[in-house]
Amino acid sequence: MSHITTELNNQCLTIIINRTDKKNALTRDMYQDMADALYDIKDDGNTKVVIIKGAGDCFTAGNDISDFAEQPQNAQVSETAAFMRVLAECKVPVIAQVHGMAVGIGTTLLLHCDFVYATPDTRFVLPFINLGLVPEYASSYLLPKVAGHIKAAEWLMLGEPFTAEDAYQFGLLTKIVAGADIEECVASTARQLVAKPSFSLTQTKALMKGEGERVTQQMNEEFDIFLEALSTPAAKEAFDAFLKKRPINPEKFK
Template sequence: MSHIITEIRQHCLTITLSRKDKKNALTREMYQDMANSLIAIKNDGSTKAVIIKGDGDCFTAGNDINDFAKQGDNAEVPETAAFMRALAACEVPVIAQVHGLAVGIGTTLLLHCDFVYATPDTRFVLPFINLGLVPEYASSYLLPKIAGHIKASEWLLLGEPFGASEAHQFGLLTAIVEQSAIDEKVNQTAEKLIAKPSFSLRQTKSLLKGDADNVSQQINEEFDIFLEALGRGAAKEAFDAFLNKRPINPEKFK
């Protein structure tokens, strides 16, 4: 059973993370399914917008740590990389609809979207450093550009949660929308985009993404360091502590 539900309706692809019993934690299969759905619309000539959202009480709790830990040194890299490349290269506008939790890649993927709407209760967290890891998906490049170096340092070096108000203040969100109205707001934005001329829509997005080469280079550099960090003692200790539901041993987390 796929935990990614896709639907194309009236020239809009909707991707729904549908693993609500696990807070939409992402597995390798889910990453690949999302990548496949984005790649499939590249040359279809009709899809003009994409919506990404989560089922249940949150957007996503990030990577499924159990699935990640089982894969060893190559944990989720091929499938995650496929999704990252597909989203970053998507030629039509992408709208993210966020609520509840947006952990790890649940936050970093927003940097590659064109519109981001979140409910007031949404909590964002970039926990990489707390797992002995480093930022991914060009977040170490894009966050300072969006929020400034000081705020990006706070989010990435402390790894503490922050709310929708702060995310909006520092440019991560298009708007904060009440839960009861967010579906309508996202659909209205999609409808407005679909009504635009295809050539102008795609080319305007392309012009806005003029630093794609720098983003791609940063993604690759982060991946190399991420893999190195994954094999070090701090990450192994953090993962083992999580899986065994015990406190981290500070002597091993160095």
Template sequence: MLNVSRENAILSIEICRPDKKNALVPQMYHDMALALESADSADIKAVLIKGSHGCFTAGNDIADFMSKNEDKDIKDTYRFMMSLVNCPVPVVAQVEGLAIGIGTTLLLHCDFVYCDENAKFAMPFINLGLVPEYASSYILPRISGNLKAAELLLLGETFDAEKAYECGIVSKVVSSEELPNLISQTLTKLVDKPKMALVQSKALLRNQKDDIEKHILLELEVFAKAMVSEPAKEAFSAFLEKRPVNKHLFK
């Protein structure tokens, strides 16, 4: 479900679960965390995160998420996200197809985000009776402005690559044919830089790490309470049962 490789000072993490649109399960979060935690080794200068078969990730596998120990699932996800937040070298994301839920959230912690023109994004937490996660409610207003952040997080609707670019979530939008070359060129440029300067420059750029970590914990506290609320229970049940949501329970 995950392909990890190390070549030419690049750590590549490919999400590979095409039959489920690369939806994520706890073991995948665990394995991605282990891979990212190894990025501080001397021979790694950049990290690439991408999806397989023309899809980044559809986010959490809801059926799997609801059938297992929620505390453990959150710990696996938290470990992955914190390893991404604390990754010392630049992280490049290659986004094709869907980037849903945490698939969009994690992009906020990458240093270069390139997507194809057909990519689709969404942070639909509010539609599931939940709240924003992993500092998205902290970072988005700062990069997009309060009005655009409210539109993305309070409506929870799917948005296209152009909107993602306007909101500062992606660095550049190109065609599907151009995307691999752009990714390769960027990684090559990064690998050619002095390692110490690369790491120190990223640390200086990402100078709000303490505030971000505090906000992540605040969001998780609210998220945990929301998970056991009636609206969330109804939203998840409706999703699994493939039926309309009973909005009378959304109080």
């Protein structure tokens, strides 16, 4: 059973993260399914908008740590990278519809979207440092550009949750929308985008995303350091503590 549902209607691809019993935590297969969905519309000449959202009570709890830990070393990275790279290179506008939790990559991926709508109760967190890891997929480059170095340092170096209001104030969100209204708000934006001329729409996005090479370079640099971080004592301790549901040993977390 796939935990990724896709719908293609009226020139709009909707990708739904649908693993509600696990707070939409993402596995290797889910990343690959999302990557495949984006690859399928890459040059179809018809799809004009992509929507990404989560089913149930949250957007996503981030990576499924158990799935990550059970794989051979670095095995999960290729599927995650496939999704994030095709998302970053997506030629048509991408809308994120966010509610509940947006943990780890659930926040990182928003930096590669064009419109981000979130409900007032949404909580975001970039917890990589608390796992002995480093930022991913150009977030160490894009987040300071969006929010400024000072706020990005708070979010990336402390790894504490922040609110939808904070995210909106510092440029991570297009708008905060009541839970009862967010579905229609996103649908309305999608309809407006679909009504625009295709050439102008894709070229406007391309012009705004003119730093593609710099973003790719940062992704590659982060990727190398991320893999190195996975083998450090701090990361091994953090993962083991999480899986065994025990406190972190501070002596190993230095």
